[in-house]
Amino acid sequence: MYDTQYVKALEKVTESRTNARLAGAENLLRTFLQERIYELEALADVPEVFDWLTTANAEEKPNAEVMAQLRQALDSPHLYGVVVKPSRYEAPLWYLTQTLLQQVELDELPLTPFANGEIIGPALPTDSRPGWFVLRLSPTGLNPAPEAWVGLVVRLASLTDQVKDLSLTGLQSPLIVTPQNVPITAVGNIPGKPSYSAKDINSNDFIEGWHIRLQWLGDPLLGPLESARFGLILLASGAALAVILLSRHLSKRLEKQVTPLIEGADRVAGGDFDTPLHTEGTAEIGYLAFALERMRLRLRRLVKSMVDVERRAILGQFSAGVAHEIRNPLATIKTTIQALSRKESDPKRQKLMESVDHEIDRVNDVVQLLLDYARPREAKASKVNIIDVVETVKILADAVAHRHGIELVQVEHESVYAWADSSQVRQIVMNLVMNAIQAMEGIGGRVTIRTKQQGLAVYVSVSDNGPGVSADHLIHLTEPFFTTKTNGTGLGLAICRQLAQANQGNLRFQSVSGEGLKVTLKLPLYLNNENQGSV
Amino acid sequence: MIPISHNRFIGILFGICLVVLVTFPMPSKALESLGASEDTADIIVGCLYPMSGRAGVLGRDSVVGIRLALQYIEQQGLPTLPRLRVLLGDTKSKRSTAVTIAKRFVEEEQATFLCGVVNSSVAIQVTEIAASADAFFIGTDHASSRLTDEFFHDRYFRVTNDTRQSMTAGALFIRDYFDDHLKKKPLRISYLGPDYEYGYQVWADFREALNKLGVDYEIAGTLWPRLSEPDYSHYINELIRQEPDLVVNSLWGGDFVAFVTQATDTRLFDVSRFANFEKGGDYEIFAHLGDRMPLGLLLASRHHNNWPETDFNRWFVQEFHRQAGYYPSSGAQGAFTGILAIAKAASQASGNYKDLEGIERAFEQLSLTTPEDPPGFQSSMDPVTHQIRQVMAIGETVKDPRYPPAKVMLGNWRIYYPSDFEQVHPVTE
Numbered sequence A: 001m002y003d004t005q006y007v008k009a010l011e012k013v014t015e016s017r018t019n020a021r022l023a024g025a026e027n028l029l030r031t032f033l034q035e036r037i038y039e040l041e042a043l044a045d046v047p048e049v050f051d052w053l054t055t056a057n058a059e060e061k062p063n064a065e066v067m068a069q070l071r072q073a074l075d076s077p078h079l080y081g082v083v084v085k086p087s088r089y090e091a092p093l094w095y096l097t098q099t100l101l102q103q104v105e106l107d108e109l110p111l112t113p114f115a116n117g118e119i120i121g122p123a124l125p126t127d128s129r130p131g132w133f134v135l136r137l138s139p140t141g142l143n144p145a146p147e148a149w150v151g152l153v154v155r156l157a158s159l160t161d162q163v164k165d166l167s168l169t170g171l172q173s174p175l176i177v178t179p180q181n182v183p184i185t186a187v188g189n190i191p192g193k194p195s196y197s198a199k200d201i202n203s204n205d206f207i208e209g210w211h212i213r214l215q216w217l218g219d220p221l222l223g224p225l226e227s228a229r230f231g232l233i234l235l236a237s238g239a240a241l242a243v244i245l246l247s248r249h250l251s252k253r254l255e256k257q258v259t260p261l262i263e264g265a266d267r268v269a270g271g272d273f274d275t276p277l278h279t280e281g282t283a284e285i286g287y288l289a290f291a292l293e294r295m296r297l298r299l300r301r302l303v304k305s306m307v308d309v310e311r312r313a314i315l316g317q318f319s320a321g322v323a324h325e326i327r328n329p330l331a332t333i334k335t336t337i338q339a340l341s342r343k344e345s346d347p348k349r350q351k352l353m354e355s356v357d358h359e360i361d362r363v364n365d366v367v368q369l370l371l372d373y374a375r376p377r378e379a380k381a382s383k384v385n386i387i388d389v390v391e392t393v394k395i396l397a398d399a400v401a402h403r404h405g406i407e408l409v410q411v412e413h414e415s416v417y418a419w420a421d422s423s424q425v426r427q428i429v430m431n432l433v434m435n436a437i438q439a440m441e442g443i444g445g446r447v448t449i450r451t452k453q454q455g456l457a458v459y460v461s462v463s464d465n466g467p468g469v470s471a472d473h474l475i476h477l478t479e480p481f482f483t484t485k486t487n488g489t490g491l492g493l494a495i496c497r498q499l500a501q502a503n504q505g506n507l508r509f510q511s512v513s514g515e516g517l518k519v520t521l522k523l524p525l526y527l528n529n530e531n532q533g534s535v
Numbered sequence B: 001m002i003p004i005s006h007n008r009f010i011g012i013l014f015g016i017c018l019v020v021l022v023t024f025p026m027p028s029k030a031l032e033s034l035g036a037s038e039d040t041a042d043i044i045v046g047c048l049y050p051m052s053g054r055a056g057v058l059g060r061d062s063v064v065g066i067r068l069a070l071q072y073i074e075q076q077g078l079p080t081l082p083r084l085r086v087l088l089g090d091t092k093s094k095r096s097t098a099v100t101i102a103k104r105f106v107e108e109e110q111a112t113f114l115c116g117v118v119n120s121s122v123a124i125q126v127t128e129i130a131a132s133a134d135a136f137f138i139g140t141d142h143a144s145s146r147l148t149d150e151f152f153h154d155r156y157f158r159v160t161n162d163t164r165q166s167m168t169a170g171a172l173f174i175r176d177y178f179d180d181h182l183k184k185k186p187l188r189i190s191y192l193g194p195d196y197e198y199g200y201q202v203w204a205d206f207r208e209a210l211n212k213l214g215v216d217y218e219i220a221g222t223l224w225p226r227l228s229e230p231d232y233s234h235y236i237n238e239l240i241r242q243e244p245d246l247v248v249n250s251l252w253g254g255d256f257v258a259f260v261t262q263a264t265d266t267r268l269f270d271v272s273r274f275a276n277f278e279k280g281g282d283y284e285i286f287a288h289l290g291d292r293m294p295l296g297l298l299l300a301s302r303h304h305n306n307w308p309e310t311d312f313n314r315w316f317v318q319e320f321h322r323q324a325g326y327y328p329s330s331g332a333q334g335a336f337t338g339i340l341a342i343a344k345a346a347s348q349a350s351g352n353y354k355d356l357e358g359i360e361r362a363f364e365q366l367s368l369t370t371p372e373d374p375p376g377f378q379s380s381m382d383p384v385t386h387q388i389r390q391v392m393a394i395g396e397t398v399k400d401p402r403y404p405p406a407k408v409m410l411g412n413w414r415i416y417y418p419s420d421f422e423q424v425h426p427v428t429e
Helices: A002-044 A047-055 A064-073 A156-166 A218-269 A283-343 A347-374 A386-403 A422-439 A492-502 B006-023 B056-076 B095-107 B120-132 B163-177 B179-184 B197-213 B233-242 B253-263 B283-292 B311-324 B330-348 B356-364 B418-424
Strands: A079-085 A093-095 A111-114 A117-123 A132-137 A149-155 A172-177 A183-185 A201-207 A210-216 A382-385 A406-410 A417-420 A445-454 A457-464 A506-511 A517-524 B032-035 B043-049 B084-090 B113-116 B136-139 B156-158 B187-192 B217-223 B246-249 B273-276 B298-300 B379-381 B392-399 B408-416
Touching: A002 A047, A002 A064, A002 A079, A002 A117, A002 A132, A002 A149, A002 A156, A002 A201, A002 A210, A047 A064, A047 A079, A047 A149, A064 A079, A064 B095, A079 A132, A117 A156, A132 A156, A149 A156, A156 A172, A156 A183, A156 A210, A218 A283, A283 A347, A347 A492, A382 A386, A382 A422, A386 A406, A386 A422, A386 A445, A386 A457, A406 A422, A417 A422, A417 A517, A422 A445, A422 A457, A422 A492, A422 A517, A492 A506, A492 A517, B032 B056, B043 B056, B043 B095, B043 B330, B056 B084, B056 B253, B056 B311, B056 B330, B084 B095, B084 B330, B095 B113, B095 B120, B113 B120, B113 B330, B120 B136, B120 B156, B120 B197, B136 B330, B136 B356, B163 B179, B163 B197, B163 B273, B163 B298, B163 B392, B163 B408, B163 B418, B187 B233, B197 B418, B217 B233, B233 B253, B253 B283, B283 B408, B311 B330, B330 B356
Parallel strands: A406 A445, B043 B084, B043 B113, B113 B136, B136 B156, B187 B217, B187 B246, B246 B273, B273 B298
Antiparallel strands: A079 A093, A079 A149, A111 A117, A117 A132, A132 A149, A172 A183, A172 A210, A201 A210, A382 A417, A445 A457, A457 A517, A506 A517, B032 B084, B298 B392, B392 B408
16 A cells, blocks of 8 residues: 555656656747747848849849858758748749758648748658758748748757757657657657557647657566566565464474473373473474483482382381391291201101291291392402303202203303402392293293303393293383292392492393393403402 | 837847848958968969867868978979969858858959868858859868769869768678678668768768668668767667667767767667778877777778878878877878879969869879878879779777877778779769
8 A cells, every 4th residue: 555655656746747847848849949930030031032032033043142141041050951932933942952852742741830930841851861841931921822931941850859858768758749640759760669658648739730759668677677566565465474374383383392391291290200201393392302301211210219219228127127026036936946856756747847947947038138138238349250150150050950941051152351249240140040940940941141241341141931021021020029920029130130230230131022031231341450440 | 119029029139130240251351371472372272171169170180281281292392383372261160151261262362272171061062162163172071972973063173082982982891891790681770970961971872882782781770960969878879779780970070079989988889880981080089089999990081090001101190290299180181182182283284373174184184192092002083073082991999009199090901992992883984
């Protein structure tokens, strides 16, 4: 709307200025012609000229004085020549270069009254010569047709030259339209390709049949500008629409990325540390999601660690109480049973008493396990030959394995040394082997022990081809009191993990249900370096 | 009392002024003269040149040329050569002034020869006076071929090439120079010439030669600025709008200087080739524009300071420079040749300098060497048309600092002999 109003205002101002300039140009044209009329009147009023025009016989040439007067007129830069028609002459006498009379029929030229004279022509410009017109006066009057007259042959380009200031290069070209309806340019020629436009402006007739046309040339120049203006308006509208759409798109995208984060944060706040957060996101949202996910994992570890510590503290107190309250009576019972057993002659009862003694040992073992888990012994690291440890365990466990129809295999490997507490390492490996054997009790199978060094770690893996552990159970294996065995305590692997961690190592469990379990102990490599940190 | 309208009053006032001017055209002052004194002169020559305005340089250089010619004749030391008294008149490039002076020369000063005149329209007026007074009129710088055709009379002789010769050379040049273009398409030509007799004749002669040579061309437009036009910008814009392959221009003197000066700030010389086969190669344009003179313009003139490289031309150019302090424009050589021709024709007549018919016959058989003649060639008068036959040299503007203050002169010459012109316009007996 603003653009439309602006253009209208501009057109109004331009039209007003153009009209003023046209009026000025019309005045210039009339003045130019009026000046020629004055020159003509001066010539016609010279007595010798007047006499010759009115009294000369046919074919009587003008005398020297008349010729001098006529020649004087030729010095004007606006005149090509003079034409005279004494009353007794049949045809006018031209003092004009013949070239200018080529292709001209005087009788066919238009006649236009001006002031007290007449304009004959114009003789339009051709390829051979310029255009001109005759401005004539008659000492005896022009109406009816004059018998005697004198005329100036005026240069048409001098007339058209009066409108040259109307020219706006590339925008407007002034033309003078003659009575023959032929446009003439400011330099006096006929335009090669006359074109008409609705934007052309025509003046009023500055003399009858003659007017100015301001030919509009601006389309090639302003057309692209006009297109550019509409283009810019379209572009601005398009840009606004694009911004709205982009805002909506960004808003939706942000919502899509932020909403899962809010939900995840809510879950974490509600105590769900196990469900991963949605970490997909771009730029800052992506970084935020990643940071939140890290926060969730740290919180989970922290909470788990706190629960573990708390559990162990409770277990320690409980174990100490149990040890104090159970072991002493058990020792008394055991001593009593052993005494009674020695005096018992009945083999059946003696067998029963041995069974009681055996069960008392088992209760003691459980209590010892509880104490080991609650108050782990500090690891004392040293150079440990892992092969030796494995061989020792294999020798101790071979008999048990054989009893259950299980083959215990140690895969050969060159010596490899770990930096750990040798007794704790042995305890771990023994525990893992015994767990594997127990997993295949009654079904048989094979337990394989492998050792290897990779990087700065030593690995000992114990794998069986037993029933394996389901994925649900696998993550709980090292939790205390978790067991899949009917008579297990659920403390063996928890203690193994505790010992592994005490030796700067860890345990890793891999299993496919029905295809066996593989447990890998990772320990730091012995580096033959005195500065190797103590465990 | 009869009321007088305002317009009528101004008209009467204007008429009175005109009558006064016509009745007392110029003060009867002493004319400037060169050569022999009034008492000792064998022949009196009245020379008419513009000495002021844009064409003034041609007139002033012509006077130096006349002085050089008189000096040259004296140096010959031949007793048969007449003593010349040369009267000088300033035409101001106006027909009425020229007619008044010419009449005074022949009627009051007893001049048997008129010479000079730069403007062809003025020359037509002067030649009529010469014809009516049985005086010789030796054309030295105007070129319209109508002087040796429609306005021919027995005592008119022209000692420089006319428009027919120069434009025939131009047409021959175009046929050769634009050969590749013409094999593909017609040559679009725009013509811009001064709005008077000379400009029309150049264009007519040029088209006649092109037609006779069978050159395939189209007219893109014709423009006719008046003499001493102060502002060529609208004409230049119109030429650019017409998009011709070649602009042929026949402005001369200060008008040509003004045109080229204004056109150098436009695209004209970039979008079209530009030629002036008449007087475009005059030294004054090169001196005026210096290093702003565009290169590659196709120009010619009636005399060149750097061609031909003959002893005579070198002497003429250097002697002119020694006397005037600058190098000559072509008008100087025309005037030099005119005076030399008068002396030689008069000496070849019966010895009686009053024998005008004898001098006329001698003129018709005249051969003489001029500064613009190349080695092995001598200018000669055509006994039928009374038009001298000379060589036309057309060149291209190239850098040449030998004639300061000009930095550009013509080079890459193509030379056309009268025999070449006669192939286009066969001589009919």
